[in-house]
Amino acid sequence: MPMLRSDAVRQIAIVIAFALLVLPTLAQAEDGYDLWLRYRPIETSAQRVYRAQVTEIVAPAAASPTLAAAQRELERGLSGLFAHSVPVVAQPTRTGALVFGTPASSPAIAALHLDLAAAGGEGYVIRSIAPRGRRTIVIAANSDIGALYGAFHLLRLIQTRASLLDLDIISAPRFALRTLDHWDNLDGTMERGYSGHSIFDWHRLPDWVDPRIIDYARANASIGINGAVLTNVAANATSLRRDYIEKAAAVASVLRPYGIRVYLTARFSAPIEIGGLDTADPLDPRVRAWWRAKADEIYSIIPDFGGFLVKANSEGQPGPQDYRGPTPAGAAMTGPSRNPRNYQRTHADGANMLAEALAPHGGLVMWRAFVYAAENPRDRAMQAFDDFAPLDGQFLANVIVQVKNGPIDFQPREPIHPLFGATPRTSMSMELQITKEYLGQATHLAYLAPMWREALGTDTRLRGENSTVARLLDGSLVRTPHTAIAAVANIGTDRNWSGSHFDQANWYAYGRLAWDHQIASEAIAEEWARMTFSNDEAFVRGVVAMMMGSREAVVDYMTPLGLTHLMATGHHYGPGPWVSDLDRPEWNPVYYHRADAGGIGFDRTATGSNAVSQYAPALASLYADIDTTPEDFLLWFHHAPWDHRMTSGRTLWDELVVRYTRGVSRVHAMHQTWQTLASHVDAERYAQIDAFLGIQEHEAQWWRDASIAYFQSISRRPLPEGYAPPEHTLEYYESLRFPYAPGAPGRTAAPFRN
């Protein structure tokens, strides 16, 4: 007995020592890789409650790869959160059983005869039931993927410490297509990427598929993303070469069980570049035959290929309107005058040609409406509408026109794009940008859900009250063959995926809003903070407050009052309101702010470009009048005098200075809040976020000072009482150069050899 006891004691000692040894190791491992799927053991008090409510996992009889993934996730999640493993059984054996699957795959679920109609093809129900008095939680769906989505939902409830009592959840996505667009190049670089390399290792594919792709799929499935465009919209015909299709197929095979289809970008001139033809004219039978054969080839290798995303006749990309030959990387646009061959076809001609090739296989064409031309003197904000509005009704059923949320280009604040609601006979998709090209890139904290909700929630009144853009797109008000939403990813090989920990929240928020645009930004922020960091109430309150104010802060210190597109050239890092020397007029900040002695802003009313006329009547009249235009859009639609009286009672000039300054203070406040939360976060993530907030504070000051220095040189007005002058001279700010800021294409490469 003494022997035994001492043995037992030694055993315990060893295990405890080991656990103690390992705990710091885990703490160290808080590098953000786990994202919001962070299944660390929860407080023992909560463990006691949840363990009693989930005692066993009832596996479906027929385990498809998708149901197997759901089971793996539940095992991994529950055993991690509960700090003990939850048994998997074939039949419910006790109270607290968790039953998941479909009526087809699970006799236990079939026996319940649940009404799953509302769940639709991808949704699910989660219910608390008590067959024969045994408390049971059931996750049921019509499809395997619905069951996987439901499994992630259940885990989220525990991760956010929600009650598992009397569950009666029905959830189904509002958009059928919820895609991530990767602006990733075949050489591993990422356009507008601020988080390392592309996660798609094209060179080693298909022989080597990084296991990281599985975690990428898990993260996307956990928020309902069901499509991934693997390649940059500034497309490369090589990605349609057979060997590259085989590489894409290897990625598709990893994503498939998680309900994610693979899409590729199609370079319009591919028939010439890799097809050996002398034209890419969409009406040329040889061109149409080439695309049909290419589509057949792709589907023979990737049977569930999603389709093509196309950037055509946009910023130098070839397209149906005119062909100017393979454009050298980064080359400036050349006009039709210098164009040897000219198809003179429409975007509909181009999109429909590809749609015809994909239709037999159920593939889709996502055709971007991000077009504007140097030759065109029209207000850049109006050109996409000019091109696409007249084409309504001409697109085939498997074409979706993909429109950026605003008429310019993912700025900190834009009004909605006038095409939304203007093409009721066309399937439309809203393209958002998760990677923060214009909102401080990876180092600035800017939570984007409020910006996206602002666009989705804009009421056009086109179909009466509450004709929001979201409802025009999601099929509630207008019937189109497809409903879709897309966003440009911020994902790379950085250990934390997104370059910064807070940028993970934007990936998360996009998925959640793509599933249900009715969820409040604040609710999403709270979910994310609880899953990613801590359920401590004080911490959650603090972090959610930081997030909710962050985007307005960026608007204040970069582009207040409807100003836009004031960033430096190329990399878009830092302020450049003075830039006026770029090839294309609409690439220059001065094109947008139009500041002069008289005032500032772009007149888009009838006395100006009349861009307001493209909007739905209710919005058009709102924006046409400087007195009814929301001050947040004032200088977007109006050229206002410096002394224009604002609702604050201040002059426009004074209000500008106040807003710029407020932006800096808001960042300072965020940083201070963060420093009060240190005790709730592991040291590693705390330190990086703290350092990044420090960078954001410096850079907000830089934006504020450089912008005021420049605009003051035009307004010639004093700063309002008590507002500090810029730290440096305008010349100083204009002299700064950052040739190696990340994310810009065509960065300097080293000479040939060493």
Add this chain to the structure above:
Amino acid sequence: MPMLRSDAVRQIAIVIAFALLVLPTLAQAEDGYDLWLRYRPIETSAQRVYRAQVTEIVAPAAASPTLAAAQRELERGLSGLFAHSVPVVAQPTRTGALVFGTPASSPAIAALHLDLAAAGGEGYVIRSIAPRGRRTIVIAANSDIGALYGAFHLLRLIQTRASLLDLDIISAPRFALRTLDHWDNLDGTMERGYSGHSIFDWHRLPDWVDPRIIDYARANASIGINGAVLTNVAANATSLRRDYIEKAAAVASVLRPYGIRVYLTARFSAPIEIGGLDTADPLDPRVRAWWRAKADEIYSIIPDFGGFLVKANSEGQPGPQDYRGPTPAGAAMTGPSRNPRNYQRTHADGANMLAEALAPHGGLVMWRAFVYAAENPRDRAMQAFDDFAPLDGQFLANVIVQVKNGPIDFQPREPIHPLFGATPRTSMSMELQITKEYLGQATHLAYLAPMWREALGTDTRLRGENSTVARLLDGSLVRTPHTAIAAVANIGTDRNWSGSHFDQANWYAYGRLAWDHQIASEAIAEEWARMTFSNDEAFVRGVVAMMMGSREAVVDYMTPLGLTHLMATGHHYGPGPWVSDLDRPEWNPVYYHRADAGGIGFDRTATGSNAVSQYAPALASLYADIDTTPEDFLLWFHHAPWDHRMTSGRTLWDELVVRYTRGVSRVHAMHQTWQTLASHVDAERYAQIDAFLGIQEHEAQWWRDASIAYFQSISRRPLPEGYAPPEHTLEYYESLRFPYAPGAPGRTAAPFRN
């Protein structure tokens, strides 16, 4: 009592459950990030032994940052390996104390009056002693860094399961400077890098320093590396801008405690590009003054700055011989004829100018001898000797001439560079390449220690028997102000640092050989395998065998019998023996193999370029005669007829085919061996290595088949009996294009915006 017991049991259950939960987590975490500093708990049997031998860590009284790092490493290492924490005490309290430090920092060590003369400035002694009958292990050094190196040595003994009894170790480095050269660009790309992005995040420095840099410093210190050149030798003047010096200073502050000095590459034309001068003439007083001021500025920010590494008048880089203005990225070399200004200075003029600027601060100039000129019809292998041999004696004392191991460019096998031994009045450094630009890049397994030992061990007979290159460089035979060795790093942001797990061994082996070139390649491989994977004897035997044969396998399937430089253009990925269309003759494989109807090989004897005449007499006579030339160098020095009779009895043609084929079989055998070792490795690392060996098998076959198809088109001879013909036609192999293979500079970038 029952209550208590059940409580105790629950406690135990929870701890055990947690440990069990955590174990798989750890197993998952076997992604290679820990490198050879992998302090996982060792077998309990071994734990029992070592725990008794190391019972406490005696901290030095005065803890410098370096001694603190040593203490942290010992605590981390021992507690990890022992699975329990080892107490740190101020004085030895029991048997098994581990005492470390210097006589100055540790009274306990001072009291021992050890003779530390042999340890020198960076070395250490490790001894088992028994003061007052108490078994004690002492790690003593004259310097804090010596103590840190000794601490890593002690941990290595345990990691490799060596005995800690009767320790009597004296270790000191044979080269004073042991540097890693990073060919990293300011935009984060890496030239010839196959492991992700640069670990130096220039954009976010100095505000954000990735903690990964600490682990980089630990890994380097563990193998004695004491210098890091942060920037590409294809240099960028921007890296000498004040803001970039401040970024480098932030890195230096992290490396400093680990005994690593920071160096930068100096672009020779910087005085023009960032200095506002109209010349970079090294004899121009304004240029000299600019460099002096720049050096003063650097040292005011980085007090222990190491110095400059310079690539001048080499592959388009500006230099003292002629200046042709900032060279556009990747631009081809332009000759003096098209050169507006021409300094006509020597490499000594250029190096000495920089040396003068650095000398007051104790800085060094590492001046590369990797030069050859398109205008020069001479055998490329001879040009560096032509330029530098006559300058012997003209370089200032703080100049080191850095010479690649062979006369061409890091090929799978080269004879030594003829400059070694030819400049006895000049400090010389051998530059090796860890990143495997020409040996299969990251996917092929090629352990480089045998290749490096082959070069270092080449006996020139210049100072009698055993006048090896290593002894000519390390000060044993020739006295020069500095002894040094350098290597191009293979380190990037990939989770496993080097792109592949086995490439970690090359980083490790470089450091170990830089410390002591006498250590056998096999011993280093064994150390690394034990520390990185497992101490299982069967596993170690198998892995060491794979590693030891791997480089010869690459030579066989890429460049057998002294063939060289047969790779494809630009990215150097895959075979291109047929390439003959590049701007510069010596960039074309046909320049090197010279295959024709009569035979194959480059005649470097008196009847040819007479490159043999540049070698030490003993080597010159050896290589001048085809019958005494080692067959491994046959075609390097001789143009031999296809029917030349080899020692095997076969004709040269048949022998070529046999060697190519043997290379493929060797890779197949390595792969088979690996598959027998699965049970000894975690699943994650096993799978990646298995996939990469699969890629190497395909690519070895590709090299073999493409090379035989091409050479057979010239030799017009049949394959020997029983040797399979190439799988495809020569046309097929010539048609293959890989525009996005990694590591090449100037890869396609995407257009301007999206």
